[in-house]
Amino acid sequence: xxxxxxxxxxxxxxxxxxxxxxxxxxxxxxxxxxxxxxxxxxxxxxxxxxxxxxxxxxxxxxxxxxxxxxxxxxxxxxxxxxxxxxxxxxxxxxxxxxxxxxxxxxxxxxxxxxxxxxxxxxxxxxxxxxxxxxxxxxxxxxxxxxxxxxxxxxxxxxxxxxxxxxxxxxxxxxxxxxxxxxxxxxxxxxxxxxxxxxxxxxxxxxxxxxxxxxxxxxxxxxxxxxxxxxxxxxxxxxxxxxxxxxxxxxxxxxxxxxxxxxxxxxxxxxxxxxxxxxxxxxxxxxxxxxxxxxxxxxxxxxxxxxxxxxxxxxxxxxxxxxxxxxxxxxxxxxxxxxxxxxxxxxxxxxxxxxxxxxxxxxxxxxxxxxxxxxxxxxxxxxxxxxxxxxxxxxxxxxxxxxxxxxxxxxxxxxxxxxxxxxxxxxxxxxxxxxxxxxxxxxxxx
Numbered sequence: 117x118x119x120x121x122x123x124x125x126x127x128x129x130x131x132x133x134x135x136x137x138x139x140x141x142x143x144x145x146x147x148x149x150x151x152x153x154x155x156x157x158x159x160x161x162x163x164x165x166x167x168x169x170x171x172x173x174x175x176x177x178x179x180x181x182x183x184x185x186x187x188x189x190x191x192x193x194x195x196x197x198x199x200x201x202x203x204x205x206x207x208x209x210x211x212x213x214x215x216x217x218x219x220x221x222x223x224x225x226x227x228x229x230x231x232x233x234x235x236x237x238x239x240x241x242x243x244x245x246x247x248x249x250x251x252x253x254x255x256x257x258x259x260x261x262x263x264x265x266x267x268x269x270x271x272x273x274x275x276x277x278x279x280x281x282x283x284x285x286x287x288x289x290x291x292x293x294x295x296x297x298x299x300x301x302x303x304x305x306x307x308x309x310x311x312x313x314x315x316x317x318x319x320x321x322x323x324x325x326x327x328x329x330x331x332x333x334x335x336x337x338x339x340x341x342x343x344x345x346x347x348x349x350x351x352x353x354x355x356x357x358x359x360x361x362x363x364x365x366x367x368x369x370x371x372x373x374x375x376x377x378x379x380x381x382x383x384x385x386x387x388x389x390x391x392x393x394x395x396x397x398x399x400x401x402x403x404x405x406x407x408x409x410x411x412x413x414x415x416x417x418x419x420x421x422x423x424x425x426x427x428x429x430x431x432x433x434x435x436x437x438x439x440x441x442x443x444x445x446x447x448x449x450x451x452x453x454x455x456x457x458x459x460x461x462x463x464x465x466x467x468x469x470x471x472x473x474x475x476x477x478x479x480x481x482x483x484x485x486x487x488x489x490x491x492x493x494x495x496x497x498x499x500x501x502x503x504x505x506x507x508x509x510x511x512x513x514x515x516x517x518x519x520x521x522x523x524x525x526x527x528x529x530x531x532x533x534x535x536x537x538x539x540x541x542x543x544x545x546x547x548x549x550x551x552x553x554x555x556x557x558x559x560x561x
Contacts, residue, residue, distance in 0.1 A: 232414060233416075373556060399463065
């Protein structure tokens with residue numbers, strides 16, 4: 117049983133939709149939560165997912181990456197727009213006198229005020245803006261991928277908890293039945309109608325079931341903590357799951373998923389790889405832009421303000437207004453630009469191969485996951501029927517034991533067979549839900 121519980125999930129309530137009344141679940145254990153309670157929070161599955169999207173810190177960090185990519189995009193755009201800078205400079209020649217044709221002229225200290233406006237446009241900047249746009253889009257896909265991973269984990273934990281709580285109730289009911297038989301057997305021992313060994317064997321079986329109940333409850337608490345981590349709910353807040361298993365998982369949804377086709381462009385892994393390939397392609401273009409001239413336009417204003425009355429009598433040779441154009445034409449780089457382009461082309465070729473491999477892997481994965489889901493569903497049906505048979509056998513043997521027609525050994529063997537059938541059934545459910553969730557993620561449903 118413990119090995120099954122460690123798998124992290126069981127969808128026992130699927131038997132409700134597939135014809136088995138065994139796991140009918142009531143809402144008795146799910147108490148309505150008062151809205152003013154600060155230590156209890158109630159979630160439907162959709163509410164838990166929505167809460168996580170708002171409070172999960174991993175998702176928040178991914179969204180920060182998008183904001184940073186947007187800031188980088190505007191930085192790339194701003195590099196091509198008008199740049200204006202002002203300056204104030206102070207000069208002091210410490211009384212130096214300049215000899216001009218036999219006349220000595222003092223050079224008083226002065227302030228130099230200036231403003232320069234310039235704009236530069238190059239092919240590298242234009243491609244850089246496009247790269248920044250693609251980087252932002254890539255970050256947005258990464259956020260969507262993170263959202264999918266977090267919400268899928270929440271869905272798995274949510275369903276696992278509901279299933280394990282159902283399993284706990286079944287184990288507790290079985291334990292109560294065996295305990296009742298144990299007490300009945302003890303009474304029979306006292307009057308000499310049964311042997312002590314019979315009571316001891318049933319007592320051992322009761323203890324085993326109690327241990328399984330405790331183990332299941334500890335697993336449930338671990339999964340509640342998992343939901344707390346995923347949703348950002350504080351550790352001192354109790355979580356109540358307000359839905360039944362049949363509300364969130366049913367046979368119809370599984371069959372509907374089986375009828376869905378794979379669209380590669382809906383798969384986040386393919387989107388990430390596709391956009392990474394486009395980035396590599398733009399890097400080739402960016403490398404080629406090193407051959408393209410760049411143009412700079414500037415305007416400068418300058419004014420000197422002397423700090424002394426001993427102003428120079430010579431005219432100010434610095435013009436107050438200056439306008440200029442600079443055309444920078446690459447001529448020779450000794451092959452370095454060619455090497456950059458060649459290296460970028462190689463990286464792009466590698467990226468194309470990786471994209472094709474990703475496409476092939478996803479298509480193969482789709483086939484495998486569909487096969488896994490069909491096989492798991494068929495095995496589930498078999499194990500469900502087997503468990504029902506073991507239940508009927510155990511119920512019949514219980515009645516026979518009451519009337520003394522079978523031994524305690526036969527009864528405990530029947531109880532063990534039922535527990536094993538339940539464990540096998542749970543394993544089948546785990547396999548089915550694992551295949552269901554994996555295919556759901558692949559198809560982005």
